[in-house]
Amino acid sequence: MSEDSMLKPPTINKLPTLKPPAVTALAGNSLQLPSTAQQKLNNSANGASTGSATGNPRNKCALKPGYSLMNWIRLCNSGADLSGTAGRVVPVSRSELAKHNQVGDAWMAIRGKVFNVTRYMDFHPGGVDELMRGVGRDATKLFDEVHAWVNYPQLLGKCYVGPLLQTAAVKKETLATDAELMQAPLPPTEIAPRFDWIQQRSELTLCFYTRRLANPGLLLKRQSACELELRVLLAASWHVYKFQLNAAVDWPPKSVRVGAETGKVEVTLAKQLAEPWSKYGTHESSKLEALDELHEFEVLHCAHFNHDSFELSLQSVQRELLLHLPVGYHLDIEVPYNGELLQRSYTPVSETWMTAEAVDSCLATQHFLIKHYEAGPVSSYLHELKPGARLQLSLPRGNFRLSQLEKHRNILLLAAGSGLTPILSVIPALLKRNSNRIERLQLLYFNKTQQDIWLQEKLQALQLSDERFTCQHILTQEAGRISQLLLEPHFKQSPAERFTFVAMCGPTGFNSAALDILTTLNIKTTEVHVFQA
Incomplete structure (x- = not known):
């Protein structure tokens, strides 16, 4: 889907993660409670109805003029410090999160990320009361019950405070005052790929087994003729394998197979010297959570598709890099705009959906069908690109579960x-x-x-x-x-x-x-x- 139809705030000038000093409450900062939010809270306290704040489009609260989604997007783009941290990423403990539980100082956690929603109060279609239900605590379960379809990382991106710190043990008094935390489901069983290898005289195959319908992604980089880095993406976690092979192999691989249903990943490489190996070599493995990594791609093909759309093919500038997305995942494309950097999300398509004139595909190439919006800065920028122009692409993102x-x-x-x-x-x-x-x-x-x-x-x-x-x-x-x-x-x-x-x-x-x-x-x-x- 194209970017401008989503009506979501762009990501601008992504901030580096810094190690901040200890977090302090923001009660004395400059964030002021919007008057309409205070009025709604007063109405609630006095028994006045604020509407059915269920998140259901049929039961949304009426928003005051000037507090529409587009107004929220403009506020996000204004440069205002919506997080209240002056651009720093601040890790937040549960005890610290609990302190920010007022309308004028409201934080909430969703899937391990803490957001300062103070300025969002008047923009929330469900009303202040509904938003306050999740303030000062981990609101993941509540969010999934009411707003599971909402793209909250984009909607609240400028409100991001930092990651929610997970403590090894939870105090009894915390459990006693947070019934939802007590009832939270256990996290799913961790999937760690199982590695194996097979060989023929002239080739080597590296195999990774996950589980059925794991829908894995893959990033493969060759460092040298004997060194490979292979990453398997499962949900939001990258399982990284750094190989020192027994001898040199050719590039690109003879074949790469990623089974969305079987969960099996196979990479077959031709040996530069055709002879049996006594072992594949050695490898080191590690695990990395959601990476905010960008890779440089160049334009191979940009051409008219229909009256208001175009197709775009991009190839990794690093020729020895291959990328396979899980089914249903997307990439963020970053472009310069008025001295800033904008990102929009696009889902690549198979070369089978492209026109006959499109460039032949391989795992180093990503193909896109994009609608051109005259007022859309990113689609307009992409529409004018010529072969050889360069762009930054994110790693795969998404939450689609094939299972x-x-x-x-x-x-x-x-x-x-x-x-x-x-x-x-x-x-x-x-x-x-x-x-x-x-x-x-x-x-x-x-x-x-x-x-x-x-x-x-x-x-x-x-x-x-x-x-x-x-x-x-x-x-x-x-x-x-x-x-x-x-x-x-x-x-x-x-x-x-x-x-x-x-x-x-x-x-x-x-x-x-x-x-x-x-x-x-x-x-x-x-x-x-x-x-x-």
């Missing part, structure tokens, strides 16, 4: 406009699935006009080649926007035939409307995934 779809055989896909791109990565993975094979995979693709439709002929060809897949094009200029009337028929079949899982991607308004309708149709949030890039 979440394992038990489902009838799956509905919803896409709007350029939101088709993450869906394109999911379709082949599901149709190729061997265990619990897909019975029906239907795509409802929403566009304003016939001219806006991407890849109509290729989607039709896929429909003809696999009877399990169907694609229905919905033109909003004729049929109107997504509605219960459009979705309800897909959930009226017999229990054995009705769709039991929905994956979607589109602009924020499209996603919110779809979620609202699915809730009305009694579809559980655990049976829905919303792609945010």
Whole structure:
């Protein structure tokens, strides 16, 4: 999906992680409580209703003029110190987090990250009361119950204070006052890849076994003819293997296989001297959490795609680097803009979706289909690039779990406009699935006009080649926007035939409307995934 349709604040001038002094409460800082937030809190204290603050689009609180999502984006771009830390990244203990539990000094933690939401109070569609439920503590569980589809790292990126420190033991009095912490589910079992190797006289294969539907990613770098660094991405963790091989190998690899369903990674390299090895060599392994690393890529191909879109192929400047994304993950592209650096999220697509003129693919190449917005600084910048121009790309990002779809055989896909791109990565993975094979995979693709439709002929060809897949094009200029009337028929079949899982991607308004309708149709949030890039 393209960047400007997401209505999310850009990432500007990413700050380095510094080791700060001890954290102090911000009660005396310059952050002032917006008057409307104070009024809402007073109303709540006096028993006045602030609306149903559930996060459901049907029950949002009315926002005062000047506190829309676009106003929040402008505030994020204004340079205001929304985190209250003057640009420093400050690790936060649970006891420190608990101190910031007032409307005028409000911090909350979501998935190990602490955000200062003081200035966000008046912008929260669910109201101040709802936001205050998570203030001063780890609000992950509450967030997942109400806002699981919201792209909070982008929405609150400028409010980031620092990581939540995890203590080895929790005091009894803390447990007694935080029932939700007591009921929090245990973290999933850690997956550590198991390494093995096999050889033939002329080649070496490095094998990594994770588990079924682990959907691994891969980054492979050659340091020298005998040195390799191989990283396996599982969820948000990188498992790093640094190899000192027994003898020299050629580059690039003869083959690289990454099984989203099997969880197996195989890298086959040709030996420079064809002879048996007594051992593969040696390696050191380590684990790294979410890395904020950028790699330089250059433009190979940038060309017209349709009346308002273009295709872009990028290749790593470091020729001895290969990158494979997990299914459903995206990359952030960073570009300069008015002396700053902007990042937007794009999901690469397989070369099979590109035009015949596109550059041949390999794991060193990433292909994108991008909608050009005249007022969008990033898409406009990318649209004008010539071959040889250079860009910075992030490592893969995302939270899509392929295992979440394992038990489902009838799956509905919803896409709007350029939101088709993450869906394109999911379709082949599901149709190729061997265990619990897909019975029906239907795509409802929403566009304003016939001219806006991407890849109509290729989607039709896929429909003809696999009877399990169907694609229905919905033109909003004729049929109107997504509605219960459009979705309800897909959930009226017999229990054995009705769709039991929905994956979607589109602009924020499209996603919110779809979620609202699915809730009305009694579809559980655990049976829905919303792609945010």
